Amino acid sequence: MSVICEEWKVSIRRACGALEFDRSTFHYQSRKRDQAGIEARIKAICETRVRYGYRRVHVMLQREGWDINVKRTHRIYNELGLQLRNKTPKRRVKVKLRDDRMPATRPNDVWAMDFVHDQLAAGKKIRVLTVVDTFSRFSPVIDPRFSYRAEDVVATLERICAKVGYPRTIRVDQGSEFVSRDLDLWAYVKGVTLDFSRPGKPTDNAFIEAFNGRFRSECLNTHWFLTLADAREKMEDWLRYYNEDRPHGAIGHKPPITLQNPGGAASPPP
Template identity: 55%
Template sequence: MRIKELAEARVRYGYRRLHVLLQREGWHVNHKRTYRLYSEEGLSIRTRNPRRRRACRYRSGRSEADALNDVWAMDFMSDKLFDGRPFRILTIVDCHTREALATVARTNFRAYQVVEELDRIARSRGKPRSIRVDNGPEFAGRLLDQWAYLNKVELDFSRPGKPTDNAFIEAFNSRLRQECLNTSWFLSMADARHRINDWRIDYNEERPHSALGNLTPSAFAAQLKPARKVA
């Protein structure tokens, strides 16, 4: 049962990686037994989907966001300054309250900078139970995996080519693109950070959200008790 739970959360992990996760959790089992159970449960993943057939399918099933800090979603966006210089934006949202927890703009991102931002948010509101991410190098690397393991946070990876697996962050990114990035002319990185953060504050505190009964994300969150306490 635990192998199936881990496989559903980490859809691109083979039995070897799942075996490592089991060992971390204290399961005293050798890799041969892990492989036998992995095969018997039909958890193997083919690297290519067959055409015109349904013989191959990805594992399904994931946790729902039922409370504040239950599930976060995280992604990257790209844009350019007025002179064509590119920059990236790290976006993080709470899937239950729809709060925009971060919209951090940098010329480039490293894995340790993603971890630093997660630590900053966790200090003010607590840690999430799960974070939905794609398979980008900043998210699939060892540093974030180590942070998640030490903080008892589950990393829920999207299936390749399936943006709907992380629909909350995709919807948020679309609003950020339409309402801020496409309507702004950024003169510098400082200007981009200022404008994007102002939009985030307005999104949280002023913009009504139809999925929340037209409350703002901040007003909706204020009605809830935190699902996890600040460490």
């Protein structure tokens, strides 16, 4: 329209009248907000929490103080092509690790958590929750049960955090117990960040994989467990040895307790 006004040497009013073009449309200024920042944040959330739909993404945005309604979150989520695909083969799932993932610099900075499966002598299966501090290699708990639900994970974490303190971050995989609302709510209330691994990428949580390998070769493969109580007793004995006596090559062949507790005080006898 401006070009026409210049070429014809007429006003905007006459040009709009000649072309039957509404002047309000010509003078309209778009009020659309810049959404580059919110798009980048939604992408970052979905890169680390690959099983989150737009509703959970919206909850995370609200927690962080973003002024956005759920309809806009849904629209941007769809425009970015982030819709969940329930039956996508693992080989086609791609997600980047967070760029700000840094190594731990002190105890309780980063924990790693996972499950190990085994069975009693009679054949009944058990699940063992394992946790390790990635800085000191100290393990605050090994907890065997016949079954584990999300609320059981929260109860175990609350019990051990009362003794050793709360971590800043916990690295976990995409297991149903770890992506649950119960654990997410607990982490939010306690100020703990859940750092999820990529599906099919155990190396994203290498510290707990290495710990579980030692636990299996040195404890699970060397004992018969008659009952759950017997399994718990033997596992606690091994855990005490691992934390307080066993030399760890990654920390200068020292026992983990020397980094977790600079005084190196051993736990009281059972």
